[in-house]
Amino acid sequence: MAPQHLDSELKLLKDNVLELMFLVKNQLEKGQKALDDFDEELAHEIMANEKRVDSLELTIDRDCENLLALYNPVAVDLRFVMAAFKINSDLERIGDHANSIAKYIADFGRKIDEDTLETMRLDKMYNTANEMVSNVFNAFITEDTDLARKVFRLDKTLNKINREVSGATAELIEADISQTQNYLYLFSIIRKLERVGDLTKNIAEELIFYIEAKVLKHKKMKSKNNNGNDK
Amino acid sequence: MDSQTKSNQPKTSQVKTKPKLNSKNQSFKLQANNVDVFYDDFQAIENISLDIVEQSITAFIGPSGCGKSTFLRLFNRMNDYIDGFLMNGSILLDGNDIYDSSINVEELRKTVGMVFQKPNPFPKSVYENVAYGLRIQGIKDEEYIENRVVESLKQATLYNEIEGNLEKQALALSGGQQQRLCIARALAVKPSILLMDEPTSALDPISSGKIEDLIHELKKEFTIVIVTHNMQQAARVSDNTAFLYMGKLIEYGDTQKIFTNPEKDRTQNYITGRFG
Numbered sequence: 001m002a003p004q005h006l007d008s009e010l011k012l013l014k015d016n017v018l019e020l021m022f023l024v025k026n027q028l029e030k031g032q033k034a035l036d037d038f039d040e041e042l043a044h045e046i047m048a049n050e051k052r053v054d055s056l057e058l059t060i061d062r063d064c065e066n067l068l069a070l071y072n073p074v075a076v077d078l079r080f081v082m083a084a085f086k087i088n089s090d091l092e093r094i095g096d097h098a099n100s101i102a103k104y105i106a107d108f109g110r111k112i113d114e115d116t117l118e119t120m121r122l123d124k125m126y127n128t129a130n131e132m133v134s135n136v137f138n139a140f141i142t143e144d145t146d147l148a149r150k151v152f153r154l155d156k157t158l159n160k161i162n163r164e165v166s167g168a169t170a171e172l173i174e175a176d177i178s179q180t181q182n183y184l185y186l187f188s189i190i191r192k193l194e195r196v197g198d199l200t201k202n203i204a205e206e207l208i209f210y211i212e213a214k215v216l217k218h219k220k221m222k223s224k225n226n227n228g229n230d231k
Numbered sequence: 232m233d234s235q236t237k238s239n240q241p242k243t244s245q246v247k248t249k250p251k252l253n254s255k256n257q258s259f260k261l262q263a264n265n266v267d268v269f270y271d272d273f274q275a276i277e278n279i280s281l282d283i284v285e286q287s288i289t290a291f292i293g294p295s296g297c298g299k300s301t302f303l304r305l306f307n308r309m310n311d312y313i314d315g316f317l318m319n320g321s322i323l324l325d326g327n328d329i330y331d332s333s334i335n336v337e338e339l340r341k342t343v344g345m346v347f348q349k350p351n352p353f354p355k356s357v358y359e360n361v362a363y364g365l366r367i368q369g370i371k372d373e374e375y376i377e378n379r380v381v382e383s384l385k386q387a388t389l390y391n392e393i394e395g396n397l398e399k400q401a402l403a404l405s406g407g408q409q410q411r412l413c414i415a416r417a418l419a420v421k422p423s424i425l426l427m428d429e430p431t432s433a434l435d436p437i438s439s440g441k442i443e444d445l446i447h448e449l450k451k452e453f454t455i456v457i458v459t460h461n462m463q464q465a466a467r468v469s470d471n472t473a474f475l476y477m478g479k480l481i482e483y484g485d486t487q488k489i490f491t492n493p494e495k496d497r498t499q500n501y502i503t504g505r506f507g
Contacts, residue, residue: 072463
């Protein structure tokens with residue numbers, strides 16, 4: 001066993017995952033800006049960056065495979081590699097959603113009026129999703145599981161908005177049927193951001209698995225007063 | 232030694248780290264209680280208490296000089312021959328203290344077989360190697376001996392490889408085959424416990440793999456205790472793992488737990504290669 005080599009390989013893996021996380025976080029934030037400002041150029045930039053997301057995903061997959069095959073990590077090292085492997089996949093899918101949203105924005109063809117944005121609660125949805133991704137990013141850097149746990153509560157906010165906005169979308173369509181396609185685009189963005197929330201929650205669970213060796217997946221919230229400490 | 236003694240069900244009141252039991256009916260085959268070992272002034276083992284589950288595989292891991300081989304050799308009193316050896320505490324086999332003055336050590340070693348790091352067959356035929364233990368027990372019945380030889384070679388998964396050629400010279404076998412011959416030799420006298428001190432460290436990966444498969448098969452019938460420096464081997468083959476460091480038992484329990492989420496930082500640092 002070569003612990004120094006193992007440590008440097010693990011650090012490289014962490015750096016790569018952080019780079020991907022940072023990239024995906026930016027993709028999502030740029031998406032919000034592109035939507036708010038109807039910035040087609042920025043939307044195209046997001047689409048162009050998708051290649052970097054895919055490329056980094058492949059690099060991280062290879063890093064994980066090499067670490068498992070060559071170093072046989074155990075205990076906390078094994079949990080880290082397993083978590084990194086799953087987080088990698090979650091990040092790539094968040095990147096896909098950011099890319100799809102950018103395509104909608106580019107296809108939309110005009111700035112969305114403030115009232116519609118307000119009714120569809122897109123800013124609240126985006127702000128919450130961005131906060132979740134920022135939390136897991138910082139939690140990964142600092143290995144702070146309390147911060148990671150905060151995303152569980154935020155995910156509930158996204159789920160709630162997602163449920164409520166379907167009714168609002170129907171009302172908007174009824175009021176102006178000629179805008180049906182555009183409203184459906186916007187509703188698709190809401191749905192994609194809700195999925196971003198689910199994926200970010202998965203990342204938080206993986207971080208907790210790696211740091212605390214606790215499996216939170218598929219567990220129900222134990223009580224209302226535990227501040228998202230369990231799910 | 233009376234092997235038909237009282238059952239030793241786990242005692243929950245004992246303050247010991249607990250091994251994993253594969254079934255509720257499993258009991259402890261070996262029990263070390265507050266064991267100290269000294270070689271003159273040097274203390275090699277310090278107050279270790281540990282229960283070994285019957286028909287399971289227990290691995291001892293730890294850096295060189297941590298006392299794991301010394302501890303293993305306590306179970307068949309191999310340390311008795313070392314000058315200056317002194318032991319406090321007790322080692323129970325099926326509830327009987329094997330260091331009691333009434334114990335016949337030769338009889339003990341029929342029950343507790345041992346396989347060493349380097350294969351050490353005698354320069355004789357395969358047949359005579361396996362028959363050796365039976366002959367020194369004074370068994371003369373050649374039919375019984377032959378049956379035991381064949382059965383032991385089959386148990387050690389060597390019989391088919393040598394195509395039943397029992398007259399083949401042991402030293403003409405490969406290293407891996409020689410080690411399995413030594414295991415067959417240990418099995419011939421019908422032990423209930425097999426001690427293995429780094430049994431694959433001198434073997435290539437294929438031969439090691441065969442020994443590991445064999446160990447896995449043998450646990451259906453025997454209680455196996457293995458000392459290994461190979462972390463992956465301990466993780467692969469054992470049910471319970473004990474980590475020793477500087478003569479002390481640091482952590483003992485379910486192998487899966489030890490290798491995925493050990494309780495102690497020192498264990499984690501050792502198994503991840505960060506010290507030792």
